[in-house]
Amino acid sequence: MTIKPQQIVVSCILLTSLWCWELPSARADIYKYVDKYGRVYLTDRPEHAGYKRLVRTWKGWSQSRGAASVNYRLLAANRQRFSRTIAEAALERALPTALVHAVITAESAYDPNAVSTAGAVGLMQLMPATAERYGVHNRRDPVANIAGGTEYLKDLLGMFNNDLVLAIAAYNAGEGAVLKHGRRIPPYEETQTYVKRVLKFYDDYKKMSL
Numbered sequence: 001m002t003i004k005p006q007q008i009v010v011s012c013i014l015l016t017s018l019w020c021w022e023l024p025s026a027r028a029d030i031y032k033y034v035d036k037y038g039r040v041y042l043t044d045r046p047e048h049a050g051y052k053r054l055v056r057t058w059k060g061w062s063q064s065r066g067a068a069s070v071n072y073r074l075l076a077a078n079r080q081r082f083s084r085t086i087a088e089a090a091l092e093r094a095l096p097t098a099l100v101h102a103v104i105t106a107e108s109a110y111d112p113n114a115v116s117t118a119g120a121v122g123l124m125q126l127m128p129a130t131a132e133r134y135g136v137h138n139r140r141d142p143v144a145n146i147a148g149g150t151e152y153l154k155d156l157l158g159m160f161n162n163d164l165v166l167a168i169a170a171y172n173a174g175e176g177a178v179l180k181h182g183r184r185i186p187p188y189e190e191t192q193t194y195v196k197r198v199l200k201f202y203d204d205y206k207k208m209s210l
Helices: 007-023 070-094 097-108 128-133 142-159 162-171 175-180 189-206
Strands: 030-034 040-044 051-057 061-062
Touching: 007 040, 040 128, 051 189, 070 097, 070 142, 097 162, 128 142, 142 162, 162 189
Parallel strands: none
Antiparallel strands: 030 040, 030 051, 051 061
16 A cells, blocks of 8 residues: 555644643644645644634544634734624623623634634624524624624523523524433533533633723
8 A cells, every 4th residue: 555645744643633632631622724735734723714623523523613714813802802892782682791702702713704614604603594583684794793693692591591501502502402402411522612612711701801
């Protein structure tokens, strides 16, 4: 069997990365990038928007359904840029401002142009059906996107009796999935990881002046 040079590069990277994943302290997200020559790069520090976050599913490692085109270097600047809009939307719907920030951080890292592999768009990663339900005609419009996303989040909290964990899980997997699994977090690794990330961001943002 002939092994191509690209395969050697990929194998080495994969072996190194898999070894790192086994370390107890390795809790960072893993990102994958494939260049024009077919070479695969894995890292926990994406250098550009071409990297896609990987999640572990029952099928193995796959690309996350979360935002796929995110510039993490602009996160702090964009957080400040959209803080007023977020605060106003949260206040109007009686939601904790820190919670909305947490969801947006997990969904898009404050990139209004973020597009997921599943077709979700914008700061709060609205799918076409969700946008239509809440009257969002332009999902890339930050004000409209945040309005639709916060309204959806409010409805989820109402649906699940203000159970924050279930509402967050439903925001990621859909309310149908949570109901299907007996009002529990669906057994999807992506959703379970998502809930933990949002709760961690929420806890961090509650300590900040937003």
